[in-house]
Amino acid sequence: MSDRSDEARPIDGSQASPRGLIDGSQASPRRPTPETPASDGDSGSGGSETAPLPTVGETPPTATLEHTAVPDRPVGTPFLTARGLTATGRQGPIFTDVTLTAGLGQLVAICGDGGDGRSSLLLALTGRFPHRTGALEVDGQTRPGHIRRRFTIAQAGPPIRFDPYATVGACIKETTTVSKGTATRANINAWLDRLALTIDTGDTFGFLPRIDQIRFAIACAAAARTPAIAVDDADTGLDTCGSERVFEALRTVADAGQLVLAACTRSDPPADTIIDLRAQEPPAADERRHGRNRKGAHS
Known part of the structure; x- marks a missing residue:
């Protein structure tokens, strides 16, 4: 499913798309949360059997949301800064002159139709798509490899997503194994409970409702x-109600302290900041595309 680093590989030769490793730093919660930080020694189960997922309101005692150490960052320092990002392909510009500033605990939406470049921009901001001009800094890092390790991709196009023929239990095992135990079963179960999602480990992922x-x-x-x-294609295939529920889930993650980037239609x-690729006029030399906040101002 998710690509977390350059070292990610599919598991057991299956068709599951690669996920990657994570960085040792962790987002600082925007608002206080009751969870206790987990020790660095946490690891996921390596067995073939998967534990049943908790039902809503029945989180196991060990299924507390785990967090790594909070990095030392000056107050008010943005986590992600993009200035004038531009990418081009064989048929011309993909996205042009994107400027964005975002912090931990915020939700950023990249809006556009098919072909507008929303997926490419999402991947560029996570260090996974090359930009021709401009500058990108994430958590003080500018090298793509270092930036990639600050992000987990939930889904992005066919290459980065769960195998539709895998069971939910296999997807959980893939997550814990490829993350080298950083994403523990207990933490996955706790997040499923927090998002009010009850599914059986024996269900086939591709047969689940889209939402x-x-x-x-x-x-x-x-x-x-x-x-x-x-998260790419955050609302693809969903009606208005389904889209609202997905953004509620994304807001829950942001409220826990992580920066959330979501591409949608x-x-x-x-969202806190919106980059609307459909609103962009044909590129001109003196034009810049900015993220706008919810009141319409440029960031």
């Missing part, structure tokens, strides 16, 4: 405990 697939992927990404997560999602 449950997306929220399950979000839960697994949040459980990896990277400072930030990214809706034009006015409930």
Whole structure:
């Protein structure tokens, strides 16, 4: 499902898409949360059997949300800063002159239709898509490899997502194994409970309702405990009600302290910052594309 580093590999030769490793740092919660930080020695189970997922309101005693150490960061320092990002392909510009500032605990939405470059921009901001010009800094890092380790990708196109023929239990095992135990079963179960998602480990992932697939992927990404997560196609195939529920889940993750980037089709999602690729006029030399906050001002 998720690509967390360059070292990610598919598990057991299956068709499951790769996920990656995480960085040792962790987002600082925007608001206080009751969870106790987990020790660095936490690891996921390596057995073939998967524990049953908790039902809503029945979180196991060990299924507390785990967090890694909070990095020392000056107060008010943005976690992600992009200045003038531009990418081009064989047919011309993909996205042009994108400027964005975002902090931990915020939800950023990238809006656009198919072909507008929203997926490419999402991946560029996570260090996974090359930009031609501009500057990108994430958590003080500018090298793509270092930036990638700050993000967990919940889903992004066919290459980064769970195998639709895998069971939910196999997807959980993939998450814990490829993250080298950083995303523990207990933490995944706790996030499923927190997002009010009840599914059976024997269910086939591809047969789940679309909204449950997306929220399950979000839960697994949040459980990896990277400072930030990214979700492509956040509302694809959903009606208005389904889209609202997905953004509620994304807001829950942001409220826990992680930066959340989400690519979507809706034009006015409930996000802190919105980059609307459809609103961009044809690129001009003196034009800049900025993220706008919910009041319409540029960031």
